[in-house]
Amino acid sequence: MRANPELKFEFLLARTLGRTVSELRSTLTYAEFVHWYAAYQLDPWGEYREDVRAAVIGAATVGCFASNKVRPSDLMVEWDKPEISQEARIEGYLARAAKKGT
Incomplete structure (x- = not known):
């Protein structure tokens, strides 16, 4: 599919x-x-639109407390891609944050 x-x-x-x-x-x-x-x-509807809305709200919320800018796309689940482990996702986020901080 x-x-x-x-x-x-x-x-x-x-x-x-x-x-x-x-x-x-x-x-x-x-x-x-x-x-x-x-x-x-x-004008998409359904689960995808709800995921985008949640990511926008999440990015705005995190942006209030984080020193690095977080984009909604950083928080979107990519359903059509193979899932990576939570640990790998966190390591990737930390690596990107470290690059931005230097």
Whole structure:
């Protein structure tokens, strides 16, 4: 599914509309699907949007107390990439912070 963003979106749309993918395919025209997909590209909804919102709030909160600037992208979970260990993530953050501090 990672290699096919349209299929991934099809499942997201079905879940959003409270239908199965099979129901969606039998009632939704391709033109309407393309319009839904275009609308999502302009204004995404669902879990991704909530993750972005949480990262913005987190970066603003951390920014009040940290000497280094934290970007929302630093706090985003990258679901399509293989997960790295918590230790490796912390070590990477500390290494970047050390570089910025020198």
